[in-house]
Amino acid sequence: MIPSFWGSRSFLAVILTLGLAASLWPSRPDVTVSVISAPSRPPSSSAMIGDYGGEIREVKPRKDGIHHIDTPKMIQRLRELKVNTYFYLIWHEPTDWDDLRREFLPAAQKAGIQVWVYLVPPSEAMEKASEPFGTDYVAWFRAIGHLSRSFPNLKGVVIDDFNDNRGFFTPQYTERIQQAGKAENPDLLFYPQVYFPGITTDFIEGYHHTIDGVVMTFRDDKYRNTHRLQSLPGQVKQARQLLAPHGLPLVLMIHASKLSATPASPTVSYVDKAVRYGMDALRNRRIQGLITYVLHKVWFPEVKEHLARSGTGYASVFVSPNNLTQTGTSAGFRQRIRLSPSSRYRLAFSYMSVYPDQVPLSQMTGQYQMQLWVDQQIVWRRDLVTQDRERWEDQTVDLTSYLRGKPSALITLCLTRIKNGPPAWIYMGFDRLKTEGFTLDNPDFESVKAWTAISTSPGMIPSMLRFDPGRRIRVYITVMRLYRAFDLYQRLRSEVHRPLIRDLTEQWMGSMVAGKIEESIRQLEEMMRFLAIERELTSQKGLLLQCREMLHLLKVMESPSVLDRSD
Template identity: 50%
Template sequence: MAHSRKLFRIALTILIILCTMIPYSNLRIGGTTHSGMAFANPSPPVPFLGDYAGELREPRPRKDGVRHVDTPRLIQKLKELGVTQYFYLIWHAPTDWDDLRREFLPAARRSGIDVWVYLVPPSESRRIQPEPYGTDYVAWFRAIGNLSRNYENLKGIVMDDFNHNLSFFTPKYVSRMKQAGRKINPDLLFYPQIYYTAIDSHLLKKYRSLFDGVVMTFRDGKYRNTQRTRDMEDQITKISRLLNREGLPLILMVHASKLSATPANPSAHYVNQSLRTGLRQLRQGNIQGLVTYVLHKEWFPERRDRTAYSGYGYGSLFIPPGHPPGPGGKGEIRQKIHPEASEKYGLGFHHMSVYPRNLRKGDYVKQILVGDRVVWEEDVRAGQVEEWKSKTLNLTPYLREKKETVLALRLVRKQGRSPTWLYIGYDRLKPQGFQLANADFEEPSGWSYRSNYPAVIGETLIYDPRRRLRVYLITMMMYHTFHLYHQMASSGPPPLHRMADSMLQSVLEGRTQNTCRELDQLKKALERDHTLSSPQREAWIHQINKLNRILTINP
């Protein structure tokens, strides 16, 4: 209840801020000019700051029994966030196409939001097919082309998981798709969604004439996770150079919600780091757009992520699907310990495993080690999935007369090479005869994580009941900051341009105090400036005030 009350107070504060956020209705979006406040100079093109899916549904079904897309609320959230491009997914309900045609597109046009129809491929259509055309993508392109003639803010089509469906999407068939749409609207664009590992010169040689750009969803390359971002810039740089040689724009999509076959939703810290990297690359021109993947627009605790045995956190070791380690591959959670003078030493702990049905017994084991000695071992498949089990070990033979050693909680591949994913957890350790820091994994400190293979990912996973709200605020702050920077850099005098550039750099480096200080300096400079029109100056000051208030919220 205490968390719910605090969440409500935070949400109320945010709503007050959001109600007064400046919409970007004065800007040029995808060639469409919208009237609004006057600027001294022509309005600069709006940055491609987008969102995919995460649509809001009406609270109750209509007469047809379907909960339709709640267009007014969805548009309101997109404007609050600073979204200029929306990837509209047609898949979740049989009425999605009609909701797009009759309600969402007209409302998006009035709000200055460009729309891309996001289609699912055959690999995602086995259980649910998008209606009304299913996997007849020639028909989809024809229908979308017809619709785009009436709505200039309907820019194009994005195809999900394109590289997983190349046997279906042959160059010949993709050519038929494009011709069906382009015959009606020559400006209709096609962007396949492709993962990093599949974007290469061979693919581009076959499809270059059929692509108008590429959407790359970041998930750490072949190691497929939403926990690490360390290789993000390198991967973007490599793909950007490759696409730039072909004259193709690159749109980066970053996960704001759960990737399948992973232990949990991406943390707010992960989303923060991803968006910072994305905006840095957008500023440098290495990408031409940034899109969030399923940014939730309703804020409530994601209780399915609360999987610790007790409290909120546990130590996790994760093997992503696709490129697992061979025999001998391992990861471990370690801590140096100093046994006390005692007659008896022991360790109580809880452990669990999560794995798919096709994981074979004997492939992976969990282990506890003292120094280099294995003192306990159990097959990962022993017991039920997600079942926490308790175990108590007698460590007296291993710790007697020891002054210092290492306790390690390990996951090891014993045999096999199947690409199956899995993860294990350790929680609520109870040492006897020695001390452990953060024995309940309620803080990120105390333990170190090691592995001998990149696909073994260790982390203290701490459930965050306010994750959705944090991610929403982070995205809103990042998008609106970039809009302010972009406007000042495009149409402000050089001194303001330099100050806005410094302010953005502080945001990208996570220096919140510097950001607030530089926003105040920008505001004072604007108040002294006599070269700008009064509406432009007042609009930027208003925007700075709102950004300052967002930065002071710490949910």
């Protein structure tokens, strides 16, 4: 467990005075997304950079028995992050609306933080709705608009999963709720949260007059995962092209926490790379806002994701629920082994599978098969649904007849689609391999070494998943470092006018978004030397202090003692 010490002191003060444990920093990225090193024009001073959800609750319930929002700790965390915007979710407790009105909004206003109310749609309100107005969105917008007249930092409303609820949010009804808010405050904004497949010409033509912008949450659609980022630039470009003719801003939301119906939370390196892309898009005005989705601000191990049969890692294959895989496609892991003469060859291993309980087993049975291959021959197979969900089963296979007399062989563990069926997300795993008569490297999948991931369909994603007990705090620090860098960048752009320093500022941010830490350290130090002689600059001391804090964060990250964690 992370000691309670972290939750009781200023986290930033700890970092700046004591440094940070090396194992908290992200390792080299495992994904590649291109960035543009020099912006065509500087970011807008109104660029939104912020966070959604991940609220901190008070440890002790109040007299009503409810753990209310811990406003002081929330504001402390948001200020540490240097965000200018927070999407405030009203859903988890019936007191969230009152906590917003009476406590959070006044504190956020004092801290200079803009707030957007985040509401759940009817599809998420069947068992629990946002209180007190439930699915009466006219009442919600009217109340939020009225409240924003007293708190000018209350800027707008976001509705989750808007596109999946268009049967409810018809263009006529959406216009009605938008107008209810603007009748109270003409400046109140409404941004629906929409995934990339929902940002279509049809959607924009039908709704552009009823919305003020769009929040697009990235999840590698159409394959629905938080493993890969290659499609991110293209999705931003296409969404922007559709929205720009109508003057609608695009806000990019990046997952910092688990996407539902996937095997694991995004890795630290995934979040690092995604946020760096978002910063580059923001500084080039390809987007107008960047928001992290549920950046946890209280840190403890996510024990539900510790699924390995032994150790911390296992080999996994994830299939998205969009039914995009075809019969005969497969994904898994393979390794070439060298053989010495032996009277017997055996392989023991563990396997498990997870699939939705909403889909009848009769429909799932026979769709997918777990397999063990030796060279081009299947030597073991098992249907995905023949054992309990999320329960590891042990298997031993005699490979003597398949390996005898061979100098080497290719061992493959995989998942194969056998027949078509109803769309459903699934994932499965292999772990704890034990051999007799031969050896395997990395038999417990505790690293990415030795095994080669294979896939014949982009809808089947093989990954070596390893439980990271410090993931939450490492993600927080990663985002904090990048957000603080962007805040410093914006200050330097707006407050310093000497061309040499402005050029250095652009070079430095280019290195930051490219992940070139050594270069960014050198450029920041050079920039500080020139800032030190700008004695007529009224904000000189504040900028130099912020530069020194940033330099400390970068040097701690680049320290040789940093553990090389490969996510």
